Amino acid sequence: MSDLGRDRSAECIAPPPAIPLSLAEIVENGLCIGCGLCRSLAGPQEIEMIMTPEGRLRPVARVALNHSTLTRINAVCPGTRIAGPPPSQTATAALTDTVWGPAERVSLGYAGDPAVRFQASSGGVLTALGQFLLTSGRVNFVLHVSASRTAPMRSERQLSFDAASVLEGAGSRYGPVAPLENFSEILARGKPFALIGKPCDITAVRNLARHDPRVDKYMSYALAFVCGGASDLSKSEQVLQRLGLAEDELALFRYRGYGNPGPNRIETKDGRAFQLSYRQLWEDEDKWMxxxxxxxxxxxxxxxxxxxxxxxxxxxxxxxxxxxxxxIIVRTRRGLELFDAAVAAGVLAIKRESSFAELGELQSHQTRKRRAVWARLKGIAIAGKPIPVVTDLALEDCARQNAPAANLVEGRGARDRAKRGRLGEPRAVRRGEVVIVKDGSP
Ligand SMILES: Cc1cc2nc3c(=O)[nH]c(=O)nc-3n(C[C@H](O)[C@H](O)[C@H](O)COP(=O)(O)OP(=O)(O)OC[C@H]3O[C@@H](n4cnc5c(N)ncnc54)[C@H](O)[C@@H]3O)c2cc1C
Ligand code: SF4
Ligand code: SF4
Structure with a gap:
């Protein structure tokens, strides 16, 4: 575990696999986040997204995928390839930090519109920017997610063409969602758009941009939130169990918002309402799922x-x-132009400048994770399991901020868990589907 590599751009954790991973290998090795981009690339006749018994959206091949399809999927999947910002961006950025990456500016702020900042997850910055992108004519639509209208505990991809629709999608959806499941259709519209999503969603489309010029042509802006992890649908089902409710009784399932963070609010079709505080929802880390x-x-x-x-x-x-x-971390020059225009228009209000040091204190779990990932991936690779090809994310430099003994513990722990199969997932099957095991019994 002490063979720290030298090549920062390639991270040097393990060589890329000689043959592309199958869809099942990506899923069963715990690399899939269920973004849906593979389904978009191969088409619904080849890949479908299913909800597994664990409460995860996962792709399943409906036919044997050929080598060329698998190669394309491996090149764009955010479970197999994760690239950081281009080195030229990092070299010229106004601010850089090993853990937090490059930025033009780091601030604390909120949406200028009080209704947006109340309804949104934290301060409404993403919703306000999404709205401003539309009202200023910079984009034609915004791709993001929202609660399903028919099954409010589920989340689904949303295209917003006006400010009211962007506001409808405000708030954090912690459960599974596949915002990219028909990304090809979105590109085929041939109109400028913005994506608001998880960092891994942005990674996926940036991967695709290296192979499909339409991404850079039409995706004018990519906005993300800092992400502690997406939970299984089972996490939300646990809440219902605790309240003695069934999913088909629900009229509303909001994780947070209507205040910062605001309550996890559940309403039933027959008019009952229930609330858990944010702390109650997340009090037991073992049940974050x-x-x-x-x-x-x-x-x-x-x-x-x-x-x-x-x-x-x-x-x-x-x-x-x-x-x-x-x-608010403004990463790129394009982002800075948007940020400055939004502040000038009163769409964003700035409380004060901040710094990566302050964000690191406010988000110490992110700092810990960035420093731990290199050793975790190394441990998994030593266990003989596939890991993503990671470039330009300074993982090794982050790990160097830990004591070598801490990296050793982290890496050995990951190696042992990977050997025991604890970092992977079961084969993806649809909920309710009977699985036939080798001896023939269900
Ligand atoms: C799974 C998850 C984990 C998070 N972990 C952290 C964390 O560790 N630290 C932290 O600082 N913040 C975390 N957040 C982000 C935080 O909850 C706020 O979303 C963020 O602060 C932005 O606030 P806002 O008021 O600008 O967002 P809003 O104005 O409410 O806008 C949020 C936007 O994100 C989109 N969105 C919501 N959920 C998803 C999803 N699952 N996938 C794709 N797009 C989505 C919505 O469609 C909306 O456009 C997490 C959010 C999620 C969904
Ligand atoms: S592209 Fe997305 S859905 Fe498909 S395997 Fe990768 S992470 Fe999973
Ligand atoms: S932590 Fe967030 S960004 Fe990273 S894989 Fe999970 S959902 Fe995606």
Whole structure:
């Protein structure tokens, strides 16, 4: 575990696999986050997204995928390839930090519109920017996600063509969602658009941009949030169990928002309402049910987005109703032009400048994870399991901020868990589907 490599761009954790991983190998090795991009590339006749018994959206091949399709999937899947910002961006950025990456500016701020900042997740910065992109004519539509209208505990991809629709999608959807499942159709519209999503969603489309020029042509902006991990649907089902409710009774399932962070609010079709505080929802870390891919996420801080918004609880952690506020990391020049215009138009209000040092204190779990991922991936590779090809994310430099003994413990732990199969996932089957095991019994 002490053979720290030298090539920063390639991270040198393990050589890329000689043959592309199958879809099942990506899923069963815990690399899939369920973004849906593979389904978009291969088409619904070849790949479908299913909800597994664990409460994860996973792709399943409906036919044998040929080598060329698998090669294309491996090149864009955010479970197999994770690239950081181009070195030229990092070299010329106004600010850089080993853990947090490059930025033009780091601030604390919130949406200028009080309705947006109340309804949104933290301070409404992403919603306000999404709305501004539309009203200023910079884009034709915004691709993001929202609660399903028919099954409100589920989340689905949303295309917003006006400000009201962007607001409808405000808030954090912690459960599974596949925002990229028909990304090819979105590109085929041939109109400028913005993507708001998780850092891994942005990674996926940046991967695709290296193979499909339409991405850079039409995806004008990519906005992300700092991400602690997406949870299984089972996490939300646990809440229903606790309240004695069934999913088909629900009229509303909101994780947070309507305050910062605001309550997890559940309403039933027959008019009953229930609330858990944010702390009650997340009080037991063992029951967060975070997806396996998140535990090895090399970039949960959105290094390849144009602008990233985070929580910013200045009192040390979420109370029931903190001041509406975001950390705002402006990553690119394009993001800076948008940010400056949004501030000038009163769409964003800036409380004060911040710094990566402050964000690191406010988001210490992100710092810990960035420093741990290199050793975790190394441990998994030593166990003989596939890991993503990671480039330009300074994982090794992050690991060097730990004591060597800490990296050793982290790497050995990951190696042992990987050997025991604890970092992978079961074969993806649809909920309710009977699995036939080798001896023929169900
Ligand atoms: C799974 C998850 C984990 C998170 N972990 C952290 C964390 O560790 N640290 C932290 O600072 N913040 C975290 N957040 C982000 C935080 O909850 C806020 O979303 C963020 O601060 C932006 O706030 P906002 O008020 O600008 O967002 P809003 O204005 O409410 O906008 C949020 C936007 O994100 C989109 N969105 C919501 N959920 C998803 C999803 N699952 N996939 C794709 N797009 C989505 C919505 O469609 C909306 O456009 C997490 C959010 C999620 C969904
Ligand atoms: S992460 Fe996305 S692209 Fe990769 S296998 Fe999963 S759904 Fe497909
Ligand atoms: S932690 Fe990483 S892999 Fe998991 S949802 Fe967030 S960005 Fe995606």
């Amino acid at each position: 975070i997806q396996p891919r998140c535990k090895i996420c090399p970039d949960a801080v959105g290094q390849v987005a144009d602008i990233v918004a985070s929580d910013a609880w200045l009192n040390g952690g979420p109370a029931v109703d903190d001041e509406a506020l975001n950390g």
